[in-house]
Amino acid sequence: MKSVPKFISRSIGLLVLSILLLLTANAILAIVIFHQQFSGEASYSSSPYKYTQKIANHFTTTNNHYELDEFYLEKIEADHVWGIIVDEKSQKVVWQTDNLPENIPQTYSLADISDLTLGYIKGYPTYAGEVDQDLLILGFPKTSYWKMMTPSWSYRFIVNVPQILLVVLTVNIIVILFIYLWFSGRMVRSVVPLVEGIKNLPTGLHEKVREKGPLSEVAENINQTSKVLEEQEKQLSKKEAARADWIAGISHDIRTPLSMVVGYASQLADSLSLSKQEREKSKIIFTQSQKIKQLVNDLNLSSKLEYSMQPIHLEKVNLLSLVRQVIVEFINNNLDEKYNIKWFFDDFLDSCLIQADAELFKRAITNLIQNAIEHNPNGCTIYVSIKAKRNDILVIVEDNGVGVSDLQLKQLNNSSQGLLSKNTKLEQSHGLGLRIVRQIIEAHNGKIFLEKSKQGGFSVTIVIPQAPIN
Numbered sequence: 001m002k003s004v005p006k007f008i009s010r011s012i013g014l015l016v017l018s019i020l021l022l023l024t025a026n027a028i029l030a031i032v033i034f035h036q037q038f039s040g041e042a043s044y045s046s047s048p049y050k051y052t053q054k055i056a057n058h059f060t061t062t063n064n065h066y067e068l069d070e071f072y073l074e075k076i077e078a079d080h081v082w083g084i085i086v087d088e089k090s091q092k093v094v095w096q097t098d099n100l101p102e103n104i105p106q107t108y109s110l111a112d113i114s115d116l117t118l119g120y121i122k123g124y125p126t127y128a129g130e131v132d133q134d135l136l137i138l139g140f141p142k143t144s145y146w147k148m149m150t151p152s153w154s155y156r157f158i159v160n161v162p163q164i165l166l167v168v169l170t171v172n173i174i175v176i177l178f179i180y181l182w183f184s185g186r187m188v189r190s191v192v193p194l195v196e197g198i199k200n201l202p203t204g205l206h207e208k209v210r211e212k213g214p215l216s217e218v219a220e221n222i223n224q225t226s227k228v229l230e231e232q233e234k235q236l237s238k239k240e241a242a243r244a245d246w247i248a249g250i251s252h253d254i255r256t257p258l259s260m261v262v263g264y265a266s267q268l269a270d271s272l273s274l275s276k277q278e279r280e281k282s283k284i285i286f287t288q289s290q291k292i293k294q295l296v297n298d299l300n301l302s303s304k305l306e307y308s309m310q311p312i313h314l315e316k317v318n319l320l321s322l323v324r325q326v327i328v329e330f331i332n333n334n335l336d337e338k339y340n341i342k343w344f345f346d347d348f349l350d351s352c353l354i355q356a357d358a359e360l361f362k363r364a365i366t367n368l369i370q371n372a373i374e375h376n377p378n379g380c381t382i383y384v385s386i387k388a389k390r391n392d393i394l395v396i397v398e399d400n401g402v403g404v405s406d407l408q409l410k411q412l413n414n415s416s417q418g419l420l421s422k423n424t425k426l427e428q429s430h431g432l433g434l435r436i437v438r439q440i441i442e443a444h445n446g447k448i449f450l451e452k453s454k455q456g457g458f459s460v461t462i463v464i465p466q467a468p469i470n
Helices: 003-038 048-056 070-078 110-118 155-159 161-200 216-270 276-306 319-332 358-375 406-413 415-420 431-443
Strands: 059-062 065-068 082-086 093-096 124-131 134-139 315-318 339-345 353-356 380-389 392-399 447-452 458-465
Touching (some): 003 161, 048 134, 065 093, 216 276, 319 339, 319 392, 358 458
Antiparallel strands (some): 059 065, 082 134
16 A cells, blocks of 8 residues: 555645745735835725824915915825814814814813823824924724724833744744644545555456445445456356357367368278379378367367466477477478478577476477468478577567567467467468467467568467576
8 A cells, every 4th residue: 555655645735835825925915015014105904094194294384374285185084084172281172174073072182182192082083293393193994904092012022023923933834733633634544445446456366345424325336336346257157157068069070070081081081992083182181280280279279278277287398409399390290392491599598497397388480480480381491490588588480470560469479369360261260379378478478579571471479487407
């Protein structure tokens, strides 16, 4: 389950990154808000202090009477702001706006002035400015500002604010991570059985997944899929067993009558009482019967190899001697003159040992050479070579015959095509012979590669592990 810790670590990294981005965004937003609050134009929506100071700067005195510039007088009335000027000596109102509420006092004591500069007059938040040493007071709408009447902070607290913020931030992150890990742990405990169940589906190990937790519906679907696959595997196993039994039965039942056909055809072909034309027909019957017999044997062997019914007797085999023996048998069995076998091997390969079943491996090499002969009725040169490559031995069988098309090569590389060939001319089909070769080589932990030959025909390369010398 390497993917689960990787998933958790990525999720935690994403969470931490999200927190940092969120904190950064919040800090930027706070800076923007504070900047808008305490800077900019003198409008009471941004800063009532600057607003009041700007109004104070536009008063003029005429005959001991204060007059506000007409533009700013209209502005404060439009903003629903009222204003008064309190004389420094008499502490009475010497100037006021027309929209002054009726309940606003006309005389102020020092205590009243102290309160209004910090807070409110009759519920109106007030801000003060200076006009020729007299006090300008502007009253804003009751719902415009909230003022702290007695702001006081411990100096020790102010000094420790950075540490306090760091501690609070750390505690918040720890709490968030704890909550996240707790929920992730629950999710992982729900996901792990599902992942295991999915991994077990292709292996044939159908264990029921517990249908609990937030992903119970997924677990239920996995269990249903497992049941369907298990049933399909049982049906497929029955079909494959029936096919193997059928092939074995046909092979057994056909041997006796086929042996009689082969025997009688051989006798008729050698009988002097028959005419030459009749003996030739008998030879054809004998040849074709031999091919049918070989085909039945190939089908039986392929079926056994496919279902691991053919016992493999492994021993150390000298591959050079084995391949040389196969070639000699072909030459001694009156090989047609139009076929020529050329044999190559690396000079330093005096002997090369592999772990193999000698008879099966011999059958594989025989099939490859026979395949080249049967597929090239007009004759060809067959090249058989053995090479060493690191810890492997390569056996290459190729020819300069008619070769194969790209489509045929693609079909041959698909191991399932051997028994599904639609070619009615069995003697022209590569399929079954190469299928048996592939099965034999794979049973020996080797590999087989089919390709077009550099000689212009068809090439098969077998790669088999070399056995240790000791």
